[in-house]
Amino acid sequence: MTLRQLGFLGTALGATFGLMVGSASAQSVPAGSYLESCREVRDVAGWLKASCRDRAGRWVDATMAIAWCAPGNDIVNDNGRLVCGGAARLAPPPPPTTPSMIERPPYGSYMASCRDVRMVAGWLKATCQDARGRWVDATTAASWCTGGRDIANIDGRLTCR
Structure with missing residues (x-):
């Protein structure tokens, strides 16, 4: 095989692998x-x-x-x-039972007006809309809101009620 043929083969294999990776990630959605x-x-x-x-x-x-x-x-x-x-x-989601589920954000009404929600070392972090419609960073300890109480977005702040 010539170098040109090898280059073409490598490009074709790379494109095929890229398609396989793309379709594998599409399968991860429900x-x-x-x-x-x-x-x-x-x-x-x-x-x-x-x-x-x-x-x-x-x-x-x-x-x-x-x-x-x-x-x-x-x-x-x-x-x-x-x-x-x-x-x-x-x-609401089931209670955490495995390490991968523990870092899943807890259920709450804040989800309707917050985005970029994530858990970081037990802290719930999000970007939430305030009363004027601006997006502001908000943080709370998820463990502070227990006993079935709701985590809410009150004017851009995550609050337990």
Whole structure:
């Protein structure tokens, strides 16, 4: 084989491998009817993110915590919003049982008005909207809110109530 043929073979193998990697990452998102009307679907640290069509045909950014939807329930595109279909809609996630689940952000009403939600060494961190609609950084210790109490976004601050 000539150097030129080897170069072409390497390029072809690289492109094939790139397609395989791309399709493998697409398989990591949960199944659901939303896949019929959403694109750029990805799982980002337990959050399902996509661009979904609304009723007017526009592409809208949509986000939903995967833990909101119990296994086996359909995830639906509802006018550009990702929602869980079935009776388990917005059910809190199960209590942590494995190290990988412990760092999953806790359920709370703050999820409706915060983004970039993550757990860092027991601290819940997010970017939340304040009363004026500005996005501000917010942090709270997840362990401070126990006993089924809600973590809420109050004017850009994460608060237990």
